[in-house]
Amino acid sequence: MVPIPLKEFVAGSVIPVDLYIRLSDDKYVLIAKEDSKTQMDQLQAYENKRVEYLFVRREDYNRYVGSNLVIAGVVVNRNEIAAERKADFLARAGSSVMREIDVLGLNTESFEHAKLVSQATATLVEAKSDLYGVMSSLAKISGELLAHSVAVSTVSVMIGKTMGWTKRATLEKVALGGLLHDVGLKEVPVEILRKSRAEMSFDELTLYESHAFRGLEILRTIPSVPDDVASIAYEHHENAIGQGYPRKMRDLRMNPLAKVVALADQFVELTIRSPNCLNPRTAPEALRYIEITMGQPFNKDAYSALRLLIAKPSGQNAA
Numbered sequence: 001m002v003p004i005p006l007k008e009f010v011a012g013s014v015i016p017v018d019l020y021i022r023l024s025d026d027k028y029v030l031i032a033k034e035d036s037k038t039q040m041d042q043l044q045a046y047e048n049k050r051v052e053y054l055f056v057r058r059e060d061y062n063r064y065v066g067s068n069l070v071i072a073g074v075v076v077n078r079n080e081i082a083a084e085r086k087a088d089f090l091a092r093a094g095s096s097v098m099r100e101i102d103v104l105g106l107n108t109e110s111f112e113h114a115k116l117v118s119q120a121t122a123t124l125v126e127a128k129s130d131l132y133g134v135m136s137s138l139a140k141i142s143g144e145l146l147a148h149s150v151a152v153s154t155v156s157v158m159i160g161k162t163m164g165w166t167k168r169a170t171l172e173k174v175a176l177g178g179l180l181h182d183v184g185l186k187e188v189p190v191e192i193l194r195k196s197r198a199e200m201s202f203d204e205l206t207l208y209e210s211h212a213f214r215g216l217e218i219l220r221t222i223p224s225v226p227d228d229v230a231s232i233a234y235e236h237h238e239n240a241i242g243q244g245y246p247r248k249m250r251d252l253r254m255n256p257l258a259k260v261v262a263l264a265d266q267f268v269e270l271t272i273r274s275p276n277c278l279n280p281r282t283a284p285e286a287l288r289y290i291e292i293t294m295g296q297p298f299n300k301d302a303y304s305a306l307r308l309l310i311a312k313p314s315g316q317n318a319a
């Protein structure tokens with residue numbers, strides 16, 4: 001059984017799979033047959049009883065995620081729907097895909113789902129890049145790694161677009177690389193992931209830092225993964241001045257898309273809560289931290305683009 005947070009369900013939407021509630025460790029009860037609609041009062045009643053998760057069968061989970069994606073894809077393409085609501089749907093679809101990869105592994109099907117999310121992300125950002133609106137939708141995602149991945153994906157596309165990247169295929173690739181950049185963390189024990197970097201022993205840190213290479217290896221098992229996306233996973237902890245890991249590459253040698261994701265990753269790490277960031281900074285504070293405390297080690301063009309995005313008042317369309 002795969003748990004799905006209760007707050008991911010929207011009242012009145014059709015659930016394409018059977019839905020269960022858990023009574024005890026191994027006892028589940030069917031609460032809704034496939035293709036029935038979720039009811040507001042039913043969801044409310046569960047919330048009052050402090051139910052946190054509903055469950056779907058493992059073999060149904062791909063189908064559940066697929067239908068979420070179809071809905072998000074439709075919503076993102078509809079003009080009459082407000083951008084903030086679109087971002088909400090996208091965040092939900094993105095987090096269900098990341099959970100799918102977590103539970104079922106990265107396979108051709110979950111990778112195709114990740115591609116659909118990336119296409120929707122590119123569509124949304126092309127139509128409207130409002131950094132603050134998007135960040136506030138992302139803050140609602142439960143699960144820190146989920147929120148982190150979806151945020152890095154979106155912010156990377158925004159930076160790329162502000163840098164003048166116009167090719168749709170490039171924007172989709174950077175979105176996909178942003179979404180999957182930390183996929184190698186799947187192989188790092190959760191006890192280590194719960195610690196901040198400062199609390200890790202040398203061996204734990206080494207294991208943690210291996211996630212970049214592990215990500216590359218995982219992505220290489222899927223033939224349809226573009227090389228750029230695999231490079232993003234491998235190079236997202238490098239920086240322009242050669243002080244990153246695992247290879248201490250410099251700006252000139254780094255993959256152009258990875259330069260953007262490396263900056264987006266750092267920015268999101270400073271602004272969204274995680275074991276490394278118990279008091280998230282505001283966007284301008286994060287920018288100052290990158291510039292002053294870290295000495296701005298990232299690609300200059302990417303950094304200027306992020307600065308432009310942050311200076312823009314909320315709700316304003318990108319040029």
Ligand SMILES: [Fe+2]
Binds near residue numbers: 181182211236237
């Ligand atoms: Fe990472």
Ligand SMILES: [Fe+2]
Binds near residue numbers: 152181182265
């Ligand atoms: Fe990351």
